[in-house]
Amino acid sequence: xxxxxxxxxxxxxxxxxxxxxxxxxxxxxxxxxxxxxxxxxxxxxxxxxxxxxxxxxxxxxxxxxxxxxxx
Numbered sequence: 001x002x003x004x005x006x007x008x009x010x011x012x013x014x015x016x017x018x019x020x021x022x023x024x025x026x027x028x029x030x031x032x033x034x035x036x037x038x039x040x041x042x043x044x045x046x047x048x049x050x051x052x053x054x055x056x057x058x059x060x061x062x063x064x065x066x067x068x069x070x071x
Contacts, residue, residue, distance in 0.1 A: 020046025
């Protein structure tokens with residue numbers, strides 16, 4: 001439980017700092033036998049900043065609850 005909490009804290013902080021990223025996809029325009037036309041498109045995958053804060057708080061709660069049981 002404590003390890004998962006630490007992972008969530010790190011992931012939440014990264015999510016607050018990095019608000020998303022681009023991925024590049026190949027979109028097929030035409031496929032007529034030996035002729036193939038494709039187009040590269042960039043797509044943004046993002047999340048709101050508050051999601052990173054929620055993940056961080058969840059990680060802190062998990063670490064703290066693991067400490068109470070162990071003590």
